[in-house]
Amino acid sequence: MQHLEVVGFVFTAILPVYLLTALGVLLRRMGWLSEGFLHDSSRIVFNFAAPTMLFLALSSADLSIAEAPRFLFVSVGLLILLCLLAWALAPMIVSRRADRGVFIQGATRGNLLISGLAMAYNVYGVEGVALASLPMGIFIIFNNIYSISVLKFYSQLEGAPAKNYLSDIAKNPIIISVLLGTVAGTLELQLPEALANSGRLLGQMTVPLVLINVGASLDFAQLRSPSLAGWGAALYKCLLMPALGVPLAWYCGLRGMELGIIFLVLSSPTSTISVVFAQVFGGNAKMAANIVLLGGLFSFLIVVAGLIFLRSFGFA
Numbered sequence: 001m002q003h004l005e006v007v008g009f010v011f012t013a014i015l016p017v018y019l020l021t022a023l024g025v026l027l028r029r030m031g032w033l034s035e036g037f038l039h040d041s042s043r044i045v046f047n048f049a050a051p052t053m054l055f056l057a058l059s060s061a062d063l064s065i066a067e068a069p070r071f072l073f074v075s076v077g078l079l080i081l082l083c084l085l086a087w088a089l090a091p092m093i094v095s096r097r098a099d100r101g102v103f104i105q106g107a108t109r110g111n112l113l114i115s116g117l118a119m120a121y122n123v124y125g126v127e128g129v130a131l132a133s134l135p136m137g138i139f140i141i142f143n144n145i146y147s148i149s150v151l152k153f154y155s156q157l158e159g160a161p162a163k164n165y166l167s168d169i170a171k172n173p174i175i176i177s178v179l180l181g182t183v184a185g186t187l188e189l190q191l192p193e194a195l196a197n198s199g200r201l202l203g204q205m206t207v208p209l210v211l212i213n214v215g216a217s218l219d220f221a222q223l224r225s226p227s228l229a230g231w232g233a234a235l236y237k238c239l240l241m242p243a244l245g246v247p248l249a250w251y252c253g254l255r256g257m258e259l260g261i262i263f264l265v266l267s268s269p270t271s272t273i274s275v276v277f278a279q280v281f282g283g284n285a286k287m288a289a290n291i292v293l294l295g296g297l298f299s300f301l302i303v304v305a306g307l308i309f310l311r312s313f314g315f316a
Contacts, residue, residue, distance in 0.1 A: 017296055024213060028215070049209065055178075075134075083142075109273075112265065214272050237291075
């Protein structure tokens, strides 16, 4: 693939994100979106639309690990390592304890389904999607459990019962849908066509509704004077994760397409669903939305530069 084609695809993929986000900003300024709508729509996404989308994606994915066990173990190991590093750095970067969960989530939760797989397909074709999908189920399960854990941990009152914390995780609709989708994909279970089509319609609400909510939640006063936490989370997600992860993956023996997929996954922007999680779990939703916006901008620049570098020198 020519470098200009890569640049053109990245621009084409990122622009719709900003257009829908801008629509959210416009609708909020026109007074068409209320706080009540944002709260209720976030609950719909969290409890119904997003779980349905994830279930359908995982139930139709090829979850076999036989063909690339090293890639699977290295990619999962890198994700866990880099997520734990972000947690360790959070107290040094974020002074307000209540915002640390939002920082950690924003610094580690990539837009895997929308950006990661789309990039993999455009750069490496169907083979790239097949490879990227191998760890996807584990990534999604870990990301959701990890996000809920850090958000709940930093929003918990002193002395809150641990059983309530664990119960919230166990009953989370996102986690339940991911587990059920993984089982359905492993067993190759097929939904009736009418039910599957209904689910796809419901799942398709997720991305546009979340992006509009992101735009409506943006605080441009914070963007004019962004916090260290917001900048830090976006830079950690889009720059530091691939800068640390790709050399480690190369050291572990990954080459070519495997290394390229690692780069695309690690440099993907912060997931828009992180704003919904912040709202649902009482986090700083404005900070989460700003991390998403900054991450999208940084990711565009870093993905273009990184792909040109890796492919020019024959690494990916």
